[in-house]
Amino acid sequence: MITYIIRRLIGAVIMLVIVSIVTFAIFFLVPRLVGATPESMASRYAGRTATAETQHLIAQRLGFYDPMPVQYGRFVKGLVVGAEYDTGTSVEKCPAPCFGYSYLTQQPVWPDLVDRSRVTFSLGVGAAVIWVIAGVATGVISALRRRSFFDRAAMGIALAGVSMPVFFTGMISLVFFSYYLGWTVPGGTYVDFTVDPFQWAYSLILPWVTLAFLFAAGYARLTRAGMLETMNEDYIRTARAKGLPERTVVVKHGLRAALTPIVTIFGLDFGLLLGGAVLTESTFSLNGLGKYAIEAIVSNDLPKVMGVTLLTAVFVVIANLIVDLLYAVVDPRVRLA
Amino acid sequence: MSANDTMPHLAVRDLSIHFPTDDGLVRAVDGLSFGLERGKTLGIVGESGSGKSVTSLGILGLHSGGNARLSGEIWLDGDELISAPPEAVRRLRGKKMAMIFQDPLSAMHPYYSVGKQIIEAYRIHNDVSKAAARRHAIDMLGRVGIPQPDRRVDDYPHQFSGGMRQRAMIAMALSCDPELLIADEPTTALDVTVQAQILDLMRDLQREFNSALIIITHDLGVVAELADDILVMYGGKCVEYGAAEDIFLTPEHPYTWGLLSSVPRLDREPTERLKPIKGAPPSLINIPSGCAFHPRCPYAAESGERAKEEVPPLAETATGGHLVRCHLSRARRREIWENDVKPILETT
Numbered sequence: 001m002i003t004y005i006i007r008r009l010i011g012a013v014i015m016l017v018i019v020s021i022v023t024f025a026i027f028f029l030v031p032r033l034v035g036a037t038p039e040s041m042a043s044r045y046a047g048r049t050a051t052a053e054t055q056h057l058i059a060q061r062l063g064f065y066d067p068m069p070v071q072y073g074r075f076v077k078g079l080v081v082g083a084e085y086d087t088g089t090s091v092e093k094c095p096a097p098c099f100g101y102s103y104l105t106q107q108p109v110w111p112d113l114v115d116r117s118r119v120t121f122s123l124g125v126g127a128a129v130i131w132v133i134a135g136v137a138t139g140v141i142s143a144l145r146r147r148s149f150f151d152r153a154a155m156g157i158a159l160a161g162v163s164m165p166v167f168f169t170g171m172i173s174l175v176f177f178s179y180y181l182g183w184t185v186p187g188g189t190y191v192d193f194t195v196d197p198f199q200w201a202y203s204l205i206l207p208w209v210t211l212a213f214l215f216a217a218g219y220a221r222l223t224r225a226g227m228l229e230t231m232n233e234d235y236i237r238t239a240r241a242k243g244l245p246e247r248t249v250v251v252k253h254g255l256r257a258a259l260t261p262i263v264t265i266f267g268l269d270f271g272l273l274l275g276g277a278v279l280t281e282s283t284f285s286l287n288g289l290g291k292y293a294i295e296a297i298v299s300n301d302l303p304k305v306m307g308v309t310l311l312t313a314v315f316v317v318i319a320n321l322i323v324d325l326l327y328a329v330v331d332p333r334v335r336l337a
Numbered sequence: 338m339s340a341n342d343t344m345p346h347l348a349v350r351d352l353s354i355h356f357p358t359d360d361g362l363v364r365a366v367d368g369l370s371f372g373l374e375r376g377k378t379l380g381i382v383g384e385s386g387s388g389k390s391v392t393s394l395g396i397l398g399l400h401s402g403g404n405a406r407l408s409g410e411i412w413l414d415g416d417e418l419i420s421a422p423p424e425a426v427r428r429l430r431g432k433k434m435a436m437i438f439q440d441p442l443s444a445m446h447p448y449y450s451v452g453k454q455i456i457e458a459y460r461i462h463n464d465v466s467k468a469a470a471r472r473h474a475i476d477m478l479g480r481v482g483i484p485q486p487d488r489r490v491d492d493y494p495h496q497f498s499g500g501m502r503q504r505a506m507i508a509m510a511l512s513c514d515p516e517l518l519i520a521d522e523p524t525t526a527l528d529v530t531v532q533a534q535i536l537d538l539m540r541d542l543q544r545e546f547n548s549a550l551i552i553i554t555h556d557l558g559v560v561a562e563l564a565d566d567i568l569v570m571y572g573g574k575c576v577e578y579g580a581a582e583d584i585f586l587t588p589e590h591p592y593t594w595g596l597l598s599s600v601p602r603l604d605r606e607p608t609e610r611l612k613p614i615k616g617a618p619p620s621l622i623n624i625p626s627g628c629a630f631h632p633r634c635p636y637a638a639e640s641g642e643r644a645k646e647e648v649p650p651l652a653e654t655a656t657g658g659h660l661v662r663c664h665l666s667r668a669r670r671r672e673i674w675e676n677d678v679k680p681i682l683e684t685t
């Protein structure tokens with residue numbers, strides 16, 4: 001078990017290193033390879049009106065003339081221990097983890113990212129809870145009542161759920177629940193959990209359900225397929241032969257064994273979701289990471305884009321690590337291998 | 338209940354289990370009757386697909402699919418199981434009647450430790466603490482011959498060897514001291530040397546627990562030393578049923594003769610050891626008319642068209658309690674056995 005955990009942790013660290021290299025390459029190395037000069041890269045910080053001299057000066061301050069490995073070292077150092085920028089008039093401290101400065105606001109990116117992450121996390125965690133419970137429960141019932149009305153209806157809806165884009169279902173539910181029925185608030189009224197947990201949930205319920213619907217559909221199908229398979233296993237017959245009540249047989253023996261692929265997919269989905277609930281956030285005007293990324297791309301604010309990219313990648317790596325550890329909890333054959 | 342006095346502990350009467358399928362009605366079990374007392378062993382023998390497993394699952398109420406059609410009676414200790422509500426049968430399962438399956442690896446849950454699975458079986462029927470159930474599980478593992486049971490109790494099935502797993506399955510099945518234990522091909526998935534150990538263990542434990550034991554097998558050799566009675570199944574029907582010594586010393590059905598000559602014997606050359614019965618077992622959807630064995634029977638011609646048209650009744654032979662389903666006369670069957678079959682079995 002310990003060696004398994006250590007192996008996974010080392011794997012995660014290696015992944016993080018690779019992520020940092022790839023990100024660095026995309027934002028600093030590739031532009032140079034395709035023709036950008038240190039001056040042209042520095043010009044983004046200096047603004048369009050800057051003279052060639054200013055550009056040169058900034059490029060020097062930001063170290064764009066240094067060899068690439070040195071630049072990468074500084075980049076990683078910034079992430080780990082923070083960095084200092086000499087703006088010419090003063091020395092700005094960018095505390096760790098330093099994701100760089102915004103071109104536009106001249107502010108460090110990291111605090112913004114943290115701020116936006118709260119929204120995205122709230123959105124993601126709430127939606128995940130709903131979609132896992134709803135999806136798995138639907139899948140189990142569908143599998144047990146195979147070919148029943150419930151099964152057909154649920155799988156029909158699931159098919160629709162998988163193929164309907166979030167902005168479509170989101171718009172419909174906004175119009176219906178918020179404008180016509182007035183049950184929920186319209187978009188753009190996020191209240192932080194620390195301010196008022198009830199308002200927090202109330203402000204998020206519609207995006208939660210909309211996002212959950214998209215994912216729950218897939219989980220229902222996955223769970224159904226898994227349950228149909230495991231409920232035919234010999235050990236299910238053994239469980240019945242012991243005289244266990246059917247509910248115990250289904251949940252403790254059947255669902256338990258069908259859980260592994262669900263855990264896998266969940267890790268991937270959740271990691272990706274945190275990085276990019278773009279459509280949901282736009283639809284419901286939530287100031288999360290997804291919207292942040294869009295704004296950054298539209299305004300060409302590369303440090304912000306890089307920040308979101310890096311953070312998203314880190315989320316995915318961490319989610320994968322958690323999945324690997326969950327595997328060991330779920331399947332003793334992994335743990336003891 | 339007055340019938341109780343004369344009825345054996347387990348009494349199966351005219352049991353039929355049919356499955357309607359898209360291809361037609363599968364008559365997996367057709368008109369089966371037998372009885373078994375506590376402390377006695379019945380061997381049910383037949384080729385693959387003869388309905389042995391369906392019979393045993395039917396007794397436990399585990400016949401798969403809600404579409405199975407059951408008829409007849411199954412009496413266990415004075416309770417009729419076919420007409421009983423499923424919930425009542427569920428409560429008996431594991432407690433009064435338990436089952437051991439062919440492949441212990443797939444029959445145990447891969448995600449729970451062996452001990453947990455035994456504890457679960459015990460606690461569902463006994464209101465005891467977890468600690469007490471654990472002690473019981475360790476005790477049971479020790480009794481089925483697992484070394485260091487207090488350590489192995491926390492192991493997972495994949496950490497056990499095949500023989501150990503089957504021992505653990507037996508411990509699980511016996512954990513509630515059942516009156517009836519059904520073992521469906523308990524040794525088929527095991528090495529030959531381990532097979533003998535498991536059979537010995539089952540015989541010892543049966544004496545200890547005084548349960549009625551049904552051993553299902555396609556190999557008469559497996560039940561030769563264990564069974565008190567033997568029931569031979571063919572195409573979902575009983576074709577011969579009687580005391581074990583009758584079946585081994587004076588078998589009277591041509592199918593049983595075939596089974597006897599296909600018993601693997603270690604003292605012969607591998608090429609000679611097995612003489613499988615010619616032809617394939619029948620489809621249970623289209624069971625041959627008349628005597629179901631007639632397409633494969635070397636003596637079918639002797640009873641002419643009757644073999645194809647008339648289902649032979651299960652009739653008693655000269656020795657009491659020995660039933661045979663065949664059109665040949667008793668005298669003729671005796672003659673064939675003594676002159677044609679027995680000498681060949683003994684010499685080759």
Ligand SMILES: Nc1ncnc2c1ncn2[C@@H]1O[C@H](COP(=O)(O)OP(=O)(O)OP(=O)(O)O)[C@@H](O)[C@H]1O
Nearest residue numbers: 356363365384385386387388389390391401402621
């Ligand atoms: N739920 C079901 N629906 C349809 N047919 C079934 C069902 N269960 C069993 N059968 C059929 O009943 C027949 C008898 O099966 P059974 O498993 O009892 O044979 P068996 O004697 O145990 O053979 P084996 O030695 O292979 O285990 C098989 O042909 C099987 O296909």
Ligand code: SF4
Nearest residue numbers: 628631634637663664
């Ligand atoms: S009835 Fe005829 S065909 Fe059937 S077993 Fe007897 S001899 Fe063979």
Ligand SMILES: [Mg+2]
Nearest residue numbers: 389390391521
């Ligand atoms: Mg079988």
